[in-house]
Amino acid sequence: MSQVQPQASGAGVATDSGPDAPSPLTTSRKRYGERAILTVLWLCGAISIVTTVAIVAVLAVEGSVFFRNIDVVEFFTDTAWRPFGNPESEAFRIGILPLVNGTLLVTGIALVVAVPLGLGAASYLSEYASSRVRKTLKPMLEILAGIPTVVLGYFALTFVTPLLRDILGQSTVQIFNAASAGIVMGIMIIPTVASLSEDAMTAVPRALREAAYGLGATKRHVVTRVVFPAALSGIVSAVILAMGRAIGETMIVAIAAGNLPNMTVNPFEQIQTMTAYIVQAVTGEAPRGSLTYQSIFAVGGVLFVMTFAINIVAQRIVARFREVY
Amino acid sequence: MVSSPVDVASRAVRDLTRPRGRTLKEKLFQYVLFVATAVGVVVLVVLLIDVFGDGLGRLRLDFLTGYSSRRPEATGIRTGLTGTLSLMVLTALFSFPVGVGAAIYLEEFAPDNWFTRLMQVNIANLAGVPSIVYGLLAAAVFVYLLEFGRSLLAGAMALSLLILPVIIVAGREAIRAVPRSIREGALALGATPWQTTYKQVLPVALPGILTGTILALSRAIGEAAPILVAGAVFSRRADNEPWSLFEPFGALPIQIFDFVKRPQAGFQIEAASAAIIVLLTALLLMNTLAIVLRNRYSRQW
Secondary structure, three states: OOOOOOOOOOOOOOOOOOOOOOOOOOOOOOOHHHHHHHHHHHHHHHHHHHHHHHHHHHHHHHHHHHHHHOOHHHHHHOOOEEOOOOOOOOOOEEOOHHHHHHHHHHHHHHHHHHHHHHHHHHHHHHHHOOHHHHHHHHHHHHHHHHOOHHHHHHHHHHHHHHHHHHHHOOOOOOOOOHHHHHHHHHHHHHHHHHHHHHHHHHOOOHHHHHHHHHOOOOHHHHHHHHHHHHOHHHHHHHHHHHHHHHHHOOHHHHHHOOOOOOOOOOOOOOOOOHHHHHHHHHHOOOOOOOHHHHHHHHHHHHHHHHHHHHHHHHHHHHHHHOOOO | OOOOHHHHHHHHHHHHHOOOOHHHHHHHHHHHHHHHHHHHHHHHHHHHHHHHHHHHHHOOHHHHHOOOOOOHHHOOOHHHHHHHHHHHHHHHHHHHHHHHHHHHHHHHHOOOOHHHHHHHHHHHHHOOOOHHHHHHHHHHHHHHHOOOOOOHHHHHHHHHHHHHHHHHHHHHHHHHOOOHHHHHHHHHOOOOHHHHHHHHHHHHHHHHHHHHHHHHHHHHHHOOHHHHHOOOOOOHHHHOOOOOOOOOOOOHHHHHHHHHHOOOHHHHHHHHHHHHHHHHHHHHHHHHHHHHHHHHHOOOO
């Protein structure tokens, strides 16, 4: 402002008090407009809570309808999942264990791929890479995290599976298998593991490294025996969060892992995960009120509880075991 | 390269105490770590080469404008393109105002009480909920309870709820980056808290909020699981009117899923990868837009 005016209205700020109005400093007029806006803003924030409540309510309500027809104990202990067809027939079995088994198998394979690679990447980026190398590699890893999972599923089915079959033999590796879905899913969660672990490792103070160097440690020893243990709580929670993502991932397994609920630990066999079952059931047009329709909510409920528990555990670990320097 | 005295000293001590023979292991270790970092990038490159090699030949104009067909060489992705476009517009319309509103509330107005803390913890937890669960929510509430049917509206609602936490977090960060002095200046001149927020804080934070929103939308554009559960369909009947809220809809990821699931190579390999190229191009454009926005409007205070 180049000149000072007696009743300056301020730098673009509209005030609702004209020159004749009493000084705003001495008035305490109720501002109903402001209150209304505040309420609207509060409602926007509350939608997130409404969402959570609605998720729990939907899963509980639809799930309870399902458990009116299906025995809870049977659901959690039966080792066969054959939910299609006539509920009265012998073949009809509804035990979620094969789906949980498939989910854990794929998740396990994903972690076997992602944990070493992700931690290696985190160590390299935080301890070894020059800032220029880091600025190139990190965004490229992040691009990987942004690739749609349906694309990764395509890649698993049409590239990784044929590769596995060529290496290990057509008879060993089935066309749909847990291994290729798990490997690609592992690649997908590398950025999650790497980026969160790198944050934890970067947060380890210089003084600890200097002390180790002062004692004659080499860089490798500093990384593996000082930085790594000091950042452990962050690293563990990164791995747990990545595990949660793997359990809830849908399109890779729906495309590449198969649709056969299977109590196997053989990674080269066809399996079905909880998420893949939901996709199979909804694309088969399950009419509302049918047992198949209700079952997707029961399976979704188990999935939700598992991922929710995992997220809570990850947050607790960080909160409780965070080293304070 | 300027080293700090501590750097120099520690290097000297290391050199003095390092037994010969250790260096090989050191180099090897560093090499292994580098390879671990490179694997992800290499896979990304392989994936892109694979997809472009398979799909580029199939990518013609009539592939973009054609309806889906039973013959792989005649099929097109009109359904997916129009569906994805309408989904993105609707999702942005729903999630942007609500996300920004929630971010403003939490940053500028929320009192520090249990409800605020619950909101914050809850937003963090929502970010970890599998996307397919949002589909289940939409199916039960929007499709059946509110009787929207298996429709564009239900799909867009599912995606909006899915990306809401991301927009809120990005919005809060952008708002937090606005210096206190701006607010204090406005308040000192007699502006009300809302006037301060709306006329001073928001315009400054807007580029950051938009960047976050575009990145969130670019996540939504690739999501298949939630809209599949919320009622997306494969067939051309979804293509009649892309803008009609209560009609069935298709989307690019759904169409890719449909192509990949078919046995013929013309669908599974060629049509699928051509559609993937289109999807990745859309993603790339959105990411570029976000980066341009950030670079153009980011300021140093």
